[in-house]
Amino acid sequence: xxxxxxxxxxxxxxxxxxxxxxxxxxxxxxxxxxxxxxxxxxxxxxxxxxxxxxxxxxxxxxxxxxxxxxxxxxxxxxxxxxxxxxxxxxxxxxxxxxxxxxxxxxxxxxxxxxxxxxxxxxxxxxxxxxxxxxxxxxxxxxxxxxxxxxxxxxxxxxxxxxxxxxxxxxxxxxxxxx
Numbered sequence: 217x218x219x220x221x222x223x224x225x226x227x228x229x230x231x232x233x234x235x236x237x238x239x240x241x242x243x244x245x246x247x248x249x250x251x252x253x254x255x256x257x258x259x260x261x262x263x264x265x266x267x268x269x270x271x272x273x274x275x276x277x278x279x280x281x282x283x284x285x286x287x288x289x290x291x292x293x294x295x296x297x298x299x300x301x302x303x304x305x306x307x308x309x310x311x312x313x314x315x316x317x318x319x320x321x322x323x324x325x326x327x328x329x330x331x332x333x334x335x336x337x338x339x340x341x342x343x344x345x346x347x348x349x350x351x352x353x354x355x356x357x358x359x360x361x362x363x364x365x366x367x368x369x370x371x372x373x374x375x376x377x378x379x380x381x382x383x384x385x386x387x388x389x390x391x392x393x394x
Contacts, residue, residue: 222376229371232364233285240282243275270344274354281357285364316373323366330359
């Protein structure tokens with residue numbers, strides 16, 4: 217029963233991260249499309265899209281935050297592995313645990329700070345300056361992606377997901393098991 221629950225949680229987090237990554241990819245594709253359209257309009261009609269800068273900025277912000285859960289799931293963050301590579305066994309596990317606790321604390325703190333910011337934007341109906349696009353639909357993706365990334369780290373800490381080991385370590389461990 218516990219193994220089945222772990223599997224369901226792991227698959228759910230993986231699908232959430234994958235959905236976020238797919239949306240991030242769509243956002244990046246839209247950025248390219250908007251910029252190409254703007255350049256073509258500038259060259260052919262001598263009038264670029266007036267929405268280009270604001271929409272591209274919003275899409276870039278959204279894509280960066282939507283990519284965070286997948287990066288967290290795959291443990292592909294930028295990291296300094298000098299100390300981790302020197303440690304083996306319990307020392308390595310302790311360092312990974314500390315790293316996960318720091319990550320959960322950081323994501324939790326940023327999430328805590330985004331909620332009042334989002335509430336303020338919703339109450340005031342804040343819009344972009346030039347094109348008057350509502351900001352809160354874009355802003356809601358930040359706490360969503362932070363929540364998913366925090367849940368992934370928490371699942372990793374609780375043992376629902378594998379610890380974030382290097383691929384080389386996993387390969388050598390699986391070869392030894394054979």
